[in-house]
Amino acid sequence: MLDIENLNVWFGDGRDRVDAVKAATFSVKQGESFGLVGESGSGKSTILRAITGLAPHWSGRITVDGTDLGKRRDRAFYKKVQMVFQDPYASLHPRHSVDQVLSETLYLHGVGDIDKRVSTLLEDVGLGARFRFRYPHQLSGGQRQRVAIARALAGEPKLLLLDEPTSALDVSVQAEILNLLTDLREDRGLTYLMVSHDLPVVSHMCERLAVMKSGEIVEMMGVETLRKMTPSHPYSQSLLGASVSHKITA
Amino acid sequence: MSDVQTMRAWLLTDTPSSRRHAKLASLYKGWLTLRSNTMAMFGLAILVFLGLVALFAPLLAPYDWMAQDLGNRLQPLGAEGHLLGTDSLGRDILSRLIYGSRITLYIVALVALIAPIAGLLVGTVSGYAGGWVDVVLMRITDIFLAFPRLVLALAFVAALGAGIENAVLAISLTAWPPYARIARAETLTIRSSDYISAIRLQGAGPLRIIMKHIWPLCISSLIVRVTLDMAGIILAAAGLGFLGLGAQPPSPEWGAMIAEGRRFILDHWWVATMPGLAIFTVSLAFNLLGDGLRDVLDPKDGNQ
Amino acid sequence: MTLLEVEDLWVKFPTRQGIFEAVRGVSFSLGKERLGIVGESGSGKSMTGRAILRLIRKPGIVEAGHITLEGTDLMQLSEKEMRKVRGQRISMVMQDPKFSLNPVMTIGAQMMEAYLLHKNTSKTQARAKSLEMLKAVSISDPERVMRAYPHEMSGGMGQRIMIAMMLIPDPQILIADEPTSALDVSVQRQVLDIMDRLVTERGMGLIFISHDLNLVAEFCDRVLIMYAGRVVEVCDADRLHEAKHPYTQGLLNSLPRIEDPRKHLVALKRDDAWAEAPSVSGVKADA
16 A cells, blocks of 8 residues: 655755655555654654655655655545644644535545535544534534544545544543544555554554654564564663553553 | 524524534624723724714715805814814815715725735735745835835825825835735744645645635734724825825815815914824724734634 | 642633633642642643642632641732742742743753742852752753753753752742653653652652643552542542542543553543532541
């Protein structure tokens, strides 16, 4: 579904050049859920931005569903790949109602019968019709994130990029959103590429994951390795240590 | 009474049931915020009054604004039949002020249409496109900003010819650059936000993003700025009138009226003072309203 | 020994739809211990912390039976007297150090100013004390940090500096509002360790406000669990996992676990009765 080969992403030029991602290579199979884990500044979100064309400078190869991506993304790409952003408070237009957000998206994807599709989309993400005409400031964080997910699903994509979709939410809401994402993936056969700093969340959502540190992938592993607490790279071990010593075993 | 209650509840709901309902509800909440600001309501009241006066000028004015009565010239305040006295040609000052409100509103409306829209276009395109487009547009803006406003307006009027339309055009030409600056600054912050990235990911083109997603957010701060600038615009128009480059006599434009009264200011002070007071009141009203609107429309905290 | 006792604390905000009660009748006491306040966003935990210092902005209203700090009722103090309490006797560390430090002053200048504001001493002594404080929060080269500006510091460093600044006047109580949520896990631990050490060494009382149950369970002595402006449960931190209230249990169950995979997480089912039940008192019986 997604192949990334030797991807480099940088910001600025000349002396100010900052390499955010260095020679990243990984691939995600159709229907799989793949996690990118690391601390802030490790370049994990930058990879998502490079895939979507939001990062200006990159080199290497990105292949989605068999097509190599160039500098520009076309409509066909946006129909295949969508993204859910980290902060639901920043990812919805403050002056647009839920209805406007979804109608606009459906219109851009050239879907007909927009009125009916908006209601089905809202049902799909567990928001009833009564949320349809609300503005973002009338919604809670979890509800906003559901709207953002509905927006991402509007064009019926195959690959969903999740940029820390629950890190700004309360744990009980996080559980609801993660359950929703699990169900959606099953119903629609979606492929996920999820970025998170939270190892338990990634272990819950993903089958495989890559650990990133200062722009480089230091280790790739299956989720069983994580569960058995046997990663090989010392940095992965320390990350795991930090998030488990946190959890007191009752 | 209960009808009013249900209407109010319907407008204040957090669960609107249709597009129209949602729009009305948010408008009503904005109105409530504005209403709680006494000074802004005061300003609004003055402006509504001005609008009514302009609308019903023929009914309200006791005399024809052109009617001269040379035997009755330079009557003081409260003279019989002339509440605000008469000017050097014996014309009733009150009637002239009432008709002058039409001219004032005309100037205000035209400038308020031309300048912010031009500024919005230049600013958002410049901010969103970036690169050389930004450089070119912003340098042009800088050139306009580098001249004192009235001097530039004078130059335009001199080139275009004196008259009220040309005065409006000249004022608009000098008024747009600050709006372009504001719109550009707003666009720069909006451009990098997640919701713009999100809509780009849906395949929206730059034109659509600017018009449907950036404009609605810039407009509110422009409206506030325009209302606050209104006073300056009225004064600029009056200034041009005063210098004889705006409205031409016998037009009852307030600035031109002051210019006429100037000659008698020592012995017959009211001739220049009454239109001056009118300009002052309307300018103040716009400023008060602008302050209130800022509280309602500021996208940063107006949504709370 | 009780340092602080709060009785029947209410925080109210008048809105167009009526009065919104952010905190509803919360009572608790604080000794020389680490008291955790946990809850979700909107539960009133941060408001509780701010209300103690009377830092609720208008039009918000703080009401309380009493907020007693070693015999003085903070509710009775004037704003001027209150300013002396803030910082000198009770300090507060906020979530994001970037917003709490002045971006155009060096860290050294800010620390010395804080010290001179509270103590009437010479600049040399203020400097010495600032350096000492930076060392106390495990900053290895305090001289360099003193000369640096806030933007040159990483998040973890920034938060350590904030803690150092808050400790300068030797407060008896430190209120930490989500002090580590903006930090990476590895840095989080270091900052917590530093706070822990300082609180124990100096015999301070700590109110630790957080949304992270596990963090609080590990770090605090006693925990208040807040829901909809009320305390629904008080328990010892090491027994948090045996909590009885369905809300606490629900929160714990909704966390994904590495060692216990499952297809669906347990979603929290809210019960309106939780919000209505009277607030549980967090006053320690033996205090």
